[in-house]
Amino acid sequence: MDTDLVVRAQHGDREAYAVLATEIADRFVAVARRILRDIDLAEDATQQALLGIWQDLPQLRDPARFDAWSYRLLVRACYAEGRKQRRWAPNLRLLPADESTRGDDMGSVVDRDQLERGFRRLSIDHRAVVVLHHYLDLPLERVAELLGIPVGTAYSRLHYAMRGLRAALDADARTTTQEVAR
C-alpha cells in the first residue's frame, strides 16, 4: 500500500482516498462475501468499512499499518452486518446454475453444500479467523493482531472452526456411504 496516498487521505485529500478505496474495494468485497456468505451483506459491510476508514483515517498513527487497520474495520463491519442478518434476513442463497460444472479439486457440489452449511453454523468470530488465515494467507499471529484477540484465542477459534467443517464433510461422507450400501 502506498503510504503517501494514505498520508494524503489522512489530511483530507478525497482524490487520494478514492485511489486507495479503488485499490482495496474488490478485496474487501471478496473477504466480506466469504465471511458473511451473502453478496448483499458483503457489499453493505464493505461500504460501511470504506466510509468508516475515511472518517477515522486521521486517527491512524502509523500509515504503514493501513492494511491491518483497514481489515480490522472491515471485520467489525462484517460483525455488524452479521448481527442484522441474524435479526431480519431469511437465510437463502441462490446457487448459480453452472456451479456444479466448475473445475476445481473440491470433489463435488455436495461437498460445497456441506461446507456452506457447516460454515454458516459457525459464528462470525470463527468465520473471520478461517477466512483471514486460509483465504488471505495471513499467519495466525497477524490474524490475532488484526482482530485484537490473543494469539491463543486465534488458534483455538481456527481449531474449533476446522473441526466443525470437518464434521460437516464427514457427515456428508457417511450419508454417501449409506446410500451406496443400499
Next chain:
Amino acid sequence: MSTDRDTTRIVRSWLRTDEHESADRVLDAVLDQLDTTPQRRVTWWPVRRFPEMNTTVKLALAAAAVVVAALLGIRFLVPGSQNVGGPAETPTPSRDAGRFSATDGSGARHLLLGRGNSVPSAIRLHRSGRVDESE
C-alpha cells in the same frame, strides 16, 4: 473420514472458488458520500466511551444526573432558597460620636479610630466586655 490436511485443502479450495464479485456499485456509493462525510479529527480532549455499559449502570447514572439537575435547579432558580437556615447577619455600619463603627455577625462592635503613632486604628468591643486593639 477426512484428515485434517484434507479438510484444510478442501476448505482453502472452497474459499478460493471464483465468484463474480465486483465492488463497482459499492465504490460509486462510497465516493458519492465522501463529499458529505467529514473526517473525525484527533482532538486534544480525551474522548472516552463505554460501549458495553450495563443497563443498570446506565439507569443509575441517568437517575443521578436527574437528581443533580433538580438540586441545581432548586438552588439557583427558586427564590429565597439560597439562604437555607435563615439569612446571614451582615455588618451594619453606624456613626458613633463622629467615628465610624460596625457590628459583625458575632455581635462585637468595631470602632475605627484612624491611624496614629500611639493610637490603635481599630478597637473591637466584645459583648463580654473584652477589648481588642489592632494597629
